[in-house]
Amino acid sequence: AQKITQTQPGMFVQEKEAVTLDCTYDTSDQSYGLFWYKQPSSGEMIFLIYQGSYDEQNATEGRYSLNFQKARKSANLVISASQLGDSAMYFCAMRDRGFGGATNKLIFGTGTLLAVQP
């Protein structure tokens, strides 16, 4: 079964510093996708960045980048120049094709709560 592991329940970072949020995954599929979502205290889920298993380059979206190490099965999120508004829960997720490949749902890790300090 596919699985996402986020080992950091909480992280602190100083404003303007960079921070790395860890994510490891387990899958037997050759083709898969990895996603990061942000959930602020207001509760909504915000899509941040996507990495496909066949993408040769690490994904980047503004201040977000994904450190994708396929052999290690890790897909860590790097946030550069942290801002106070980055304080939130961050979820790593993987596309799960489900039984028979019909579903394409997301399975989520347990999340990392990031606190940006001024």
Next chain:
Amino acid sequence: DAGVIQSPRHEVTEMGQEVTLRCKPISGHNSLFWYRQTMMRGLELLIYFNNNVPIDDSGMPEDRFSAKMPNASFSTLKIQPSEPRDSAVYFCASRPGDQYSNQPQHFGDGTRLSIL
């Protein structure tokens, strides 16, 4: 563009009452998902529709839960009768493409449900 719209944002009701959660997906998105988020179980998929057809409902907890998608722009999740353990945040998400799509799912703001 309007995102995924869920209503109500908050619902507080007594045990045994019927609860109906509503979702309007992003126009043009043909995949729709209902998730539930709790502290104990995290985010888990309840049901997935593609082109208005339920494809995977293996996450629906029990017969008290039902979901419909009568057309491409509307879906409901119903709980009848509701129980305190159903208290959670319920998210609706939509995505373009079919079951093989790598497009991200876009989530609504969620419905925070409290069953007393």
